[in-house]
Amino acid sequence: MTEQIKTDFEKIVKTSAFSEKDVELKKMYLNKFLETGFPTRKLENWKFSDLSQIIKKNIGELSFYNDYSFPYKVDTSIFIEGLEHNKIVFINGRVEKVDFTHEDHDKIEINDDFKFVDRLEDNNSLLSLNNAFTNKCFKITVKKNYSLKKPLVVYHSTNNKISSRNINLKLEFQLEQNSSLRLIDLFNDGAENNFINIFYNFDLKENAILKNYKIDKVQNKNIRYSYNNIEQDNNSVSETFVLSSGSNFSKNEINCNLKGEYSSAFVNGIFSLNDGQHHEVRTTINHLVENTKSYQLIKSVLGKNSKSAYQGKIFVDSKAQKTDGYQLSKAILLDETSEFNAKPELEIYADDVKCSHGSASGSLDENSIFYLMSRGLNYQQSKELLINGFLLDVVEKITDTEIKNLVKNMIGLKE
Amino acid sequence: MDKREKDIEKLKDYKYGFSTDIENIRAPKGLNEDVIKFISNIKKEPKWMLDFRLKAFERFKQLKEPNWQKPKYPKIDYQDLYYYAAPKSMNDKPKSLDELDPKLLETYKKLGIPLQEQARLNGIAVDAVFDSVSVATTFKDELTKQGIIFCSMSEAIQKHPDLVKKYLGTVIPTTDHFFATLNSAVFTDGSFVYIPEGIKCPMELSTYFRINASETGQFERTLIIADKGSYVSYLEGCTAPMRDENQLHAANVELIALDDAEIKYSTVQNWYPGDENGKGGIYNFVTKRGLCKGKNSKISWTQVETGSAITWKYPSCILKGDNSIGEFYSIAITNNHQKADTGTKMIHLGKNTKSKIISKGISAGFSDMTYRGLVDINSKAKNSSNYTQCDSLLMGNKCGAHTVPYIKNKNFDSNIAHEATTSKISEEQLHYCQQRGLNPEEAVGLIVNGFCKEVLQQLPMEFAVEAQKLVGISLEGSVG
Numbered sequence: 001m002t003e004q005i006k007t008d009f010e011k012i013v014k015t016s017a018f019s020e021k022d023v024e025l026k027k028m029y030l031n032k033f034l035e036t037g038f039p040t041r042k043l044e045n046w047k048f049s050d051l052s053q054i055i056k057k058n059i060g061e062l063s064f065y066n067d068y069s070f071p072y073k074v075d076t077s078i079f080i081e082g083l084e085h086n087k088i089v090f091i092n093g094r095v096e097k098v099d100f101t102h103e104d105h106d107k108i109e110i111n112d113d114f115k116f117v118d119r120l121e122d123n124n125s126l127l128s129l130n131n132a133f134t135n136k137c138f139k140i141t142v143k144k145n146y147s148l149k150k151p152l153v154v155y156h157s158t159n160n161k162i163s164s165r166n167i168n169l170k171l172e173f174q175l176e177q178n179s180s181l182r183l184i185d186l187f188n189d190g191a192e193n194n195f196i197n198i199f200y201n202f203d204l205k206e207n208a209i210l211k212n213y214k215i216d217k218v219q220n221k222n223i224r225y226s227y228n229n230i231e232q233d234n235n236s237v238s239e240t241f242v243l244s245s246g247s248n249f250s251k252n253e254i255n256c257n258l259k260g261e262y263s264s265a266f267v268n269g270i271f272s273l274n275d276g277q278h279h280e281v282r283t284t285i286n287h288l289v290e291n292t293k294s295y296q297l298i299k300s301v302l303g304k305n306s307k308s309a310y311q312g313k314i315f316v317d318s319k320a321q322k323t324d325g326y327q328l329s330k331a332i333l334l335d336e337t338s339e340f341n342a343k344p345e346l347e348i349y350a351d352d353v354k355c356s357h358g359s360a361s362g363s364l365d366e367n368s369i370f371y372l373m374s375r376g377l378n379y380q381q382s383k384e385l386l387i388n389g390f391l392l393d394v395v396e397k398i399t400d401t402e403i404k405n406l407v408k409n410m411i412g413l414k415e
Numbered sequence: 416m417d418k419r420e421k422d423i424e425k426l427k428d429y430k431y432g433f434s435t436d437i438e439n440i441r442a443p444k445g446l447n448e449d450v451i452k453f454i455s456n457i458k459k460e461p462k463w464m465l466d467f468r469l470k471a472f473e474r475f476k477q478l479k480e481p482n483w484q485k486p487k488y489p490k491i492d493y494q495d496l497y498y499y500a501a502p503k504s505m506n507d508k509p510k511s512l513d514e515l516d517p518k519l520l521e522t523y524k525k526l527g528i529p530l531q532e533q534a535r536l537n538g539i540a541v542d543a544v545f546d547s548v549s550v551a552t553t554f555k556d557e558l559t560k561q562g563i564i565f566c567s568m569s570e571a572i573q574k575h576p577d578l579v580k581k582y583l584g585t586v587i588p589t590t591d592h593f594f595a596t597l598n599s600a601v602f603t604d605g606s607f608v609y610i611p612e613g614i615k616c617p618m619e620l621s622t623y624f625r626i627n628a629s630e631t632g633q634f635e636r637t638l639i640i641a642d643k644g645s646y647v648s649y650l651e652g653c654t655a656p657m658r659d660e661n662q663l664h665a666a667n668v669e670l671i672a673l674d675d676a677e678i679k680y681s682t683v684q685n686w687y688p689g690d691e692n693g694k695g696g697i698y699n700f701v702t703k704r705g706l707c708k709g710k711n712s713k714i715s716w717t718q719v720e721t722g723s724a725i726t727w728k729y730p731s732c733i734l735k736g737d738n739s740i741g742e743f744y745s746i747a748i749t750n751n752h753q754k755a756d757t758g759t760k761m762i763h764l765g766k767n768t769k770s771k772i773i774s775k776g777i778s779a780g781f782s783d784m785t786y787r788g789l790v791d792i793n794s795k796a797k798n799s800s801n802y803t804q805c806d807s808l809l810m811g812n813k814c815g816a817h818t819v820p821y822i823k824n825k826n827f828d829s830n831i832a833h834e835a836t837t838s839k840i841s842e843e844q845l846h847y848c849q850q851r852g853l854n855p856e857e858a859v860g861l862i863v864n865g866f867c868k869e870v871l872q873q874l875p876m877e878f879a880v881e882a883q884k885l886v887g888i889s890l891e892g893s894v895g
Binding site for chain 1: 810
C-alpha cells in the first residue's frame, strides 16, 4: 500500500494547483497516516470492526489517484422528487454542483478554499488520510438570524468513471447565532468497491439549530466511513439521524461537544441489514458545562449474515452538573447468523447528574407473532408489522415533518 | 506530639493496621527460574508441579504488562519483590492449634478470628492463611467424614496429586494473561476444596487471607471442585496491615462445577486502601474464574469490595454446560484516592444458559470507579439469556463513576438486557432521614445500605452483618 499511496500522492500534487504550503501540510498528514495505517481491531474504537481487514477482504489494494481534469455530468435522476431543496453534488469525491436557489444569497457564504484545522485530539488516522487527499474543502456559513427555507441535500454519488479506490471528502459548516439548517446526506453509488472517507465539522453558535439526516439506503458494495464533529454553544440544538442500510460496510462516528449551557444533542439511528453487511455507529457525547442534555436511540434489525455494532459514550465533566444523558440500543436478530455487539459506556465525573443507558437484544417475540396470527395475519405479515413498529419508533423521533415523511416513504414504512 | 505518638495515631485510622514481628524465611529477591525452583523445593513439590510453574514462567517472559485499565499505577519492578516468605515456625509444622507460635495466634486475635473459639462457635472451618503458607486447618474431621477435602494447596499437591493435576490450570491456564501467568509460576499457597459426588457441604468454608511481610507480593492459588450434584459455599475475607509501600496481590481462583453442582463464592475484601492522600495501599489484581463444566451447574460470585488502593478484577463464569447458570453480585465502594476497575465476564457456550449481573458502585472523595463487563453469547448457546444491572452512586464532584459494558450477541434465540444508571443521594431522602433523628452520616449509611441491599442479601449470614458495617465504615468522612 505504501508505495501506491506515495506515487498516487505525487501524481495528485503534480496535476493539482496546491500551494507549496498546502503540499507541505498534506505531506505531513500523509506521513501521519502512514505511521499508523488503517485502524485494526487492536484499537479500542475499532474493536468490533477491523477496517484494515475489511478493506483487504472486500477491495484488496487501494489506489488514490483520481483524474479531475474534466467535469463529470450530473445525473439528475438521483435528485429527490417532490421536495424543494438546495443541492451540493459530489461526484467521485469532487463537488460538481452547488445550488442554493431557494435561499437569500447574502445570508449564506460559501468558501471553497477553506483550510480544515485538525482539532481532534485523538489520533484518528482516517482524518489524516482525509486531510492528505481531499481535493477541496468547502465551508458553508449560515449568517446570523437566518434559517434556510428549504433543506440542503448533499448528494454523494459515484460513477463508473472513477479511477481510484478511495474517495475523501470534507465539509465545514458554521451556523451563526439564531440560524438553522436542515441537512440531508444522500448516498447514491454507481461505482463499487471503494473506500469512502467523509469528514464533517459543524460549529453551532448560540441558539443555532442543526438537523442532519444521513441516508444510506441504496444497496452498494462500498465501504464507508463518516465522521461528524459537532461543536455546540449555548442553547444550540443538534439532531442527527442515521439510516444505515445500503453499504457493505459503514461506520458513522458522531462526536459532539456540548460547550454551551442548555445545549442539547440528539442522535437516532436505524440499522436494517442483510446479506453480509456490517455496520457500526459510534457516538461520543461530551457534556462539558452545566445543564446540557443528550438523547440517543439506536435500533437494529439484523438479517442473514449481518452484523451491527453500537459504541456509545457519554462523558460528563466534573463541571457539568445537572447533565441529563440517555442512551438506548435495541436489536432484533432474525437469523442464526446475525450478530449484535454493543458497548454503551458512561464516564461520569459529576455527582448531580441523571445518566442512564440500556441495551437489549434478542429475537422477535413469539407471543406477539402468535397474537397477530390469531387475528388473521400470516407469519410473514406479522413479522413485518412487528419490525415496522420497532423501527417506526426511531423515525418518529425526527422532528421535521417534511423529512420524516420523506424518510418514511424511502423505507416504505407506513403509520 | 512526638514520633511515637504520631505512629500510634496513624495506626488508629485503620482498624487492622498492625504487623507482627515474625522472622521470615525468604526466597532471594527477584524473579527467575532459581526462585521458582526454590519455592517448589521448599514446598517439596513433585516434578510435574515444578514443570507447571516453569512452563508458566516461560510464557510470562513473553508477556507484556497490560495497560488498558482505567486506574493507572506506578510501574512495578517485578525483580524487586520477594516471591516467597513463610513464618519461620512453619519449618516444623505444628500438629495442632496449641502448638502454634503464640505470636501468630495473637495476630489472629487482633484480626477478630481466634481460631479455636470461632471455629467451635460459628461452626466454620477456618483455613487461615498467614503470609503465604496455611497455618492451621480446623474442623477437618467433620469434613473428612463426608469425604470433603478442605486443605491448603501445598497439602493437596502432596496428598491429592491426582485431583490437583487433573483440574489445576484448566480454568485459568498457564497461558493466560500477565498476572494470572505470574501467579501460576510463583504461587505459594492457597486453599483447595473438593466436594465429592452428591454431597452438600454442611458448613460454610472460610479462609481469611492476610498479607504481612512488607515487600512481599502475595500469590494465592485457590481451587474449588464441586463434583456431580454437590454444593458448597465458600467465604473469603481479607484485612492487611498498614504499609506505606504498595503491595501487589495477584491471586488466582479457579472454580469447577460438574453436573448439577453449585458453588457459591463470597468475598469481603477490606485490604488497606492507603491513607487519605492516596499513599500506600494494596494492589488487588486478582483473577477469578469459574467453569460451569457440567449440565445444570451453577456458579455464583458475590463480592463486597471496600479496600485496596487499586482493585482490578473480573470474577467470571464460563457457562459451558447446558442449562448452567452464572451469577455475579457486587458492591464496590471507593473513597479517598481508591481506584476500582471491576466487573465480570459471562461467556455463554452451552444451550439454555442464564446469567445475571447486579453491580452497585459507590464512589466518594477523590476516587474512581469503573464497572467493566462482558456478556458474550456464542452462536451455539441457543435460548440463553442475560440480565445486567449496574448502578452507580456518586458522592461529591471530585470522584468518577464509569460503566463500560461489552455486549456480544451471536445468537438470535437469546436475549440480553442491560441497564445502568448513575445518580446521587437525593436531598429529599437525606432530609427525610435526618428529620427522623439520624445524623447525616447515619442517614447516608442507611440509604447506601438500601442501595446495596440486593447484593447484601446474597451474602451468607456471617458475612452479611460484617459487610453491612463495612459499607458504613468505608464511607465515613465522605459526607458534609
